[in-house]
Amino acid sequence: MSNLVDVENLWVRFPTRTGLFDAVRGVSFSLGKERLGIVGESGSGKSMTGRALLRLIRKPGIVEADRMQILGHDVMSLPEKEMRKLRGRDISMVMQDPKYSLNPVMRVGEQIVETLSIHEKVDKKLARQKALEMLEAVVIRDPERVYDAYPHELSGGMGQRVMIAMMLIANPKILIADEPTSALDVSVQIQVLEIMDKLVRERGMGLIFISHDLRLVSNFCDRILIMYGGRIVEICESGKLDQATHPYTRGLLNSMPQLDHKNERLEVLNRDPAWRDQESVSGLL
Amino acid sequence: MKNLDGQRKWLSIPPIVRKPISTLSTIVVTMVGLLFITFIIGRVMPVDPVLAIVGERASQEQYDATYIALGLDRPLLVQFFYYLVDVFHGNLGVSIRTGLPVFEDIKRFFPATMELATIGTIIGIIVGIPLGVLAAVKRGTWIDQIARFIALIGYSIPVFWIGLVGLLIFYGILGWVGGPGRLDIFYEDLVPQVTGMILIDSLLAGDLDVFSNAFSHIVLPASILGYYSLAYISRMTRSFMLEQLNSEYITAARVKGLSEARVIWKHAFRNIGVQLITVVALSYAGLLEGSVLTEIIFSWPGIGSYITTSLLSADMAAVLGGTVVVGLVFVCLNVLSDILYRLLDPRAKQ
Amino acid sequence: MSLVKETEKQSLRAWLLAEVPTSRNHARMAAWYQNWLALKRNTLAMAGLGILVAVVFIAVFAPLLAPHDPFSQDLANRLQPLGFEGHPLGTDSLGRDILSRLLYGSRITLYIVTLVAIIAPIMGLIVGTISGYAGGWVDVVLMRITDIFLAFPKLVLALAFVAALGAGIENAVLAISLTAWPPYARIARAETLTIRKSDFIQAVKLQGAGPIRIITKHIWPLCISSLVIRVTLDMAGVILTAAGLGFLGLGAQPPSPEWGAMISEGRKFILDHWWVATMPGLAIFMVSLAFNLLGDGLRDVLDPKENGR
Numbered sequence: 001m002s003n004l005v006d007v008e009n010l011w012v013r014f015p016t017r018t019g020l021f022d023a024v025r026g027v028s029f030s031l032g033k034e035r036l037g038i039v040g041e042s043g044s045g046k047s048m049t050g051r052a053l054l055r056l057i058r059k060p061g062i063v064e065a066d067r068m069q070i071l072g073h074d075v076m077s078l079p080e081k082e083m084r085k086l087r088g089r090d091i092s093m094v095m096q097d098p099k100y101s102l103n104p105v106m107r108v109g110e111q112i113v114e115t116l117s118i119h120e121k122v123d124k125k126l127a128r129q130k131a132l133e134m135l136e137a138v139v140i141r142d143p144e145r146v147y148d149a150y151p152h153e154l155s156g157g158m159g160q161r162v163m164i165a166m167m168l169i170a171n172p173k174i175l176i177a178d179e180p181t182s183a184l185d186v187s188v189q190i191q192v193l194e195i196m197d198k199l200v201r202e203r204g205m206g207l208i209f210i211s212h213d214l215r216l217v218s219n220f221c222d223r224i225l226i227m228y229g230g231r232i233v234e235i236c237e238s239g240k241l242d243q244a245t246h247p248y249t250r251g252l253l254n255s256m257p258q259l260d261h262k263n264e265r266l267e268v269l270n271r272d273p274a275w276r277d278q279e280s281v282s283g284l285l
Numbered sequence: 286m287k288n289l290d291g292q293r294k295w296l297s298i299p300p301i302v303r304k305p306i307s308t309l310s311t312i313v314v315t316m317v318g319l320l321f322i323t324f325i326i327g328r329v330m331p332v333d334p335v336l337a338i339v340g341e342r343a344s345q346e347q348y349d350a351t352y353i354a355l356g357l358d359r360p361l362l363v364q365f366f367y368y369l370v371d372v373f374h375g376n377l378g379v380s381i382r383t384g385l386p387v388f389e390d391i392k393r394f395f396p397a398t399m400e401l402a403t404i405g406t407i408i409g410i411i412v413g414i415p416l417g418v419l420a421a422v423k424r425g426t427w428i429d430q431i432a433r434f435i436a437l438i439g440y441s442i443p444v445f446w447i448g449l450v451g452l453l454i455f456y457g458i459l460g461w462v463g464g465p466g467r468l469d470i471f472y473e474d475l476v477p478q479v480t481g482m483i484l485i486d487s488l489l490a491g492d493l494d495v496f497s498n499a500f501s502h503i504v505l506p507a508s509i510l511g512y513y514s515l516a517y518i519s520r521m522t523r524s525f526m527l528e529q530l531n532s533e534y535i536t537a538a539r540v541k542g543l544s545e546a547r548v549i550w551k552h553a554f555r556n557i558g559v560q561l562i563t564v565v566a567l568s569y570a571g572l573l574e575g576s577v578l579t580e581i582i583f584s585w586p587g588i589g590s591y592i593t594t595s596l597l598s599a600d601m602a603a604v605l606g607g608t609v610v611v612g613l614v615f616v617c618l619n620v621l622s623d624i625l626y627r628l629l630d631p632r633a634k635q
Numbered sequence: 636m637s638l639v640k641e642t643e644k645q646s647l648r649a650w651l652l653a654e655v656p657t658s659r660n661h662a663r664m665a666a667w668y669q670n671w672l673a674l675k676r677n678t679l680a681m682a683g684l685g686i687l688v689a690v691v692f693i694a695v696f697a698p699l700l701a702p703h704d705p706f707s708q709d710l711a712n713r714l715q716p717l718g719f720e721g722h723p724l725g726t727d728s729l730g731r732d733i734l735s736r737l738l739y740g741s742r743i744t745l746y747i748v749t750l751v752a753i754i755a756p757i758m759g760l761i762v763g764t765i766s767g768y769a770g771g772w773v774d775v776v777l778m779r780i781t782d783i784f785l786a787f788p789k790l791v792l793a794l795a796f797v798a799a800l801g802a803g804i805e806n807a808v809l810a811i812s813l814t815a816w817p818p819y820a821r822i823a824r825a826e827t828l829t830i831r832k833s834d835f836i837q838a839v840k841l842q843g844a845g846p847i848r849i850i851t852k853h854i855w856p857l858c859i860s861s862l863v864i865r866v867t868l869d870m871a872g873v874i875l876t877a878a879g880l881g882f883l884g885l886g887a888q889p890p891s892p893e894w895g896a897m898i899s900e901g902r903k904f905i906l907d908h909w910w911v912a913t914m915p916g917l918a919i920f921m922v923s924l925a926f927n928l929l930g931d932g933l934r935d936v937l938d939p940k941e942n943g944r
């Protein structure tokens with residue numbers, strides 16, 4: 001029961017004109033008190049896995065799993081009301097692009113306070129106080145100004161820090177970060193990630209970091225699931241990436257330039273259709 | 286090159302000054318254009334304006350004198366200029382039918398139309414917006430289908446026909462509502478005219494009998510116009526809501542643990558509010574237009590009846606005057622919704 | 636015999652569904668067929684299409700279908716109710732058979748709709764493509780004019796036009812067309828702006844094609860599909876406006892059996908003889924509903940942006 005998350009044999013399906021499309025195909029993994037990376041290309045099912053965990057796959061989509069537990073709650077059978085209590089307070093998610101994931105017509109402060117006020121009884125003054133503290137925690141220098149700003153008045157990096165503040169203010173125990181920096185300028189990516197990482201460590205949270213960037217993930221995670229075609233093809237400790245054996249993982253590693261090795265030519269990632277049919281590797285602890 | 290230079294100069298003016306100027310010039314151009322069209326229509330009209338005044342039996346001298354007095358010997362553009370000047374002085378000519386200045390006539394008839402269109406729009410908003418939101422939230426269910434069906438019928442039914450059928454059923458057969466006209470004959474002229482809208486005037490005078498009689502008369506035509514309004518508003522609301530409900534910030538709101546009601550009304554709906562203002566303005570304008578035929582069915586003494594009865598008696602000054610006024614109201618509604626949009630949407634302030 | 640036909644049908648289907656087209660015509664036919672298959676799945680759109688086909692059939696064969704002469708009066712049998720002696724829908728105030736008048740009236744409706752559906756989009760297409768292709772001040776002036784026309788309430792402007800031109804079907808068509816073209820101009824301009832920048836237009840230019848050739852041979856064909864959707868969706872409104880003009884006595888003149896004018900005639904008797912005004916209204920409703928259903932379906936098939944998935 002010490003695991004934060006347990007997922008066994010998760011399937012996510014979408015009906016299309018030509019039949020059911022399987023976005024996630026029988027994935028199993030756990031999240032301990034750790035930072036877990038999920039890496040894969042677009043369409044590999046990594047984002048769907050994150051959203052299925054929050055039970056936010058929208059309607060025509062079908063989610064099936066033998067077991068899916070968050071902090072001991074059975075996500076598959078939990079009534080919607082209980083599930084809502086879980087979201088935001090126990091498990092939360094930072095999304096890709098603050099330009100779209102913050103409500104454009106609500107002031108930043110109001111959006112942050114909202115997360116807190118639906119989970120806890122706080123008076124307005126205290127809520128404002130906490131939101132300002134949270135903004136400070138994500139290294140925003142003039143929290144008062146940002147509190148009253150609209151999202152379009154913020155830069156991308158600022159917006160994403162606001163997003164982190166909004167998702168962490170109710171002290172969740174698990175954070176899913178779904179491509180949290182791929183919409184940002186390269187110059188602020190690491191900065192934002194370090195802020196997020198620091199908060200996650202300080203608060204002893206579990207992190208699921210979803211990204212297409214294997215190297216980036218390996219810097220911020222303990223364990224990495226490599227997904228391809230809706231399945232987990234390999235699991236690596238982040239320190240032992242060079243021991244990875246699966247050709248897809250190797251391909252991901254070798255298609256990036258490295259300073260300490262001299263490569264005449266970068267590898268092109270070859271995909272083998274046979275990978276899709278292999279059994280999914282279990283990431284359970 | 287020269288052109289580019291001019292553009293640069295224009296762009297160097299700060300936006301606070303530039304925006305209102307460009308909006309204002311657009312309005313002016315649109316209004317002048319509008320007047321030009323009515324002016325041209327007036328010139329094409331086969332009815333001879335001179336004959337209409339002097340009569341068939343006038344002598345050639347009389348005819349010529351009036352011809353010159355009307356300025357018809359001057360070039361077209363000069364005539365148009367004088368027409369513009371006249372309109373801006375509120376001079377729309379004299380109606381042959383009523384013998385009064387068209388402007389006075391319109392002042393008398395317009396409130397009746399406004400009363401009708403306003404109540405229609407209120408019905409459209411009260412029913413149409415929740416219906417559209419519901420249809421979007423419950424997309425693909427039977428509620429959505431019913432909303433679609435209601436709108437489809439609204440888009441397909443002739444307003445004058447549904448007016449007749451409504452009169453037949455609710456007045457003729459059931460007797461639930463008052464018949465054509467704004468009031469029963471013995472209630473007329475009981476309350477002093479202040480706004481020209483009887484519902485308001487009777488309340489101001491504290492005469493509830495007149496109010497309830499006026500209400501029994503307006504409820505059917507206003508409901509019919511309201512039906513058209515709600516068909517349009519609900520469709521637009523639905524498509525705006527669908528767009529918002531698919532966006533990422535809605536998912537983010539759900540991640541925070543908000544209830545569906547809060548996600549829908551506090552987040553998604555707040556985002557379409559500004560778009561809805563434009564829709565409501567358009568729908569109001571549409572009702573002014575729809576009232577033309579409705580007013581005839583219900584013998585409603587509004588601008589629509591005024592234009593059509595003038596038309597049938599070839600009273601061109603009245604027809605064009607009415608057209609100009611309705612056109613100007615249209616333009617004003619557009620401008621108003623534009624201004625509201627700029628004031629209310631935080632994104633538009635930059 | 637039938638077997639041969641069956642296989643022929645099969646191969647035609649296969650040809651139409653081929654994944655790799657063999658010629659430009661083949662590609663076009665295949666695309667049309669795909670769209671048709673998608674439209675066929677939409678029951679409501681097919682119902683609309685069915686009604687319209689039926690109306691065309693009725694209009695063409697009205698003389699054969701109508702039980703009576705739509706103009707012959709029988710004052711002894713005026714205002715007879717539904718089902719009266721060979722008059723399934725009763726008779727009007729002059730004893731004319733309402734059913735026959737309705738059947739013949741479909742000709743007038745189709746006549747107006749067809750003319751407007753040709754005139755207005757062509758006007759809009761010309762204005763819009765010139766505006767979009769020429770750019771500069773031509774664009775500014777043409778779009779300003781378009782906006783001015785859009786600023787008018789359609790019915791009121793049509794009324795003013797008819798007042799100036801005189802009552803009658805042709806003038807009603809002209810007035811409706813004059814009020815209906817601006818949206819098409821907007822659409823055509825938007826399409827032109829996107830097409831104008833594309834590489835293939837540059838290639839055609841390099842081959843020495845002039846602006847007229849580019850507009851008529853390359854831009855117009857690409858504007859058609861979005862215009863067709865819009866026209867279909869607008870036709871219901873055109874029918875309602877035409878009927879409204881007829882109702883006001885500004886469209887088709889008596890004794891012609893125009894549906895709007897028939898409602899106007901029946902209006903006087905609405906409380907005692909409801910069917911005289913009700914039946915033509917139902918006819919108008921059916922036809923404009925059919926156009927709306929078909930238009931919705933077409934939009935879903937041809938314009939996937941709009942249906943929001």
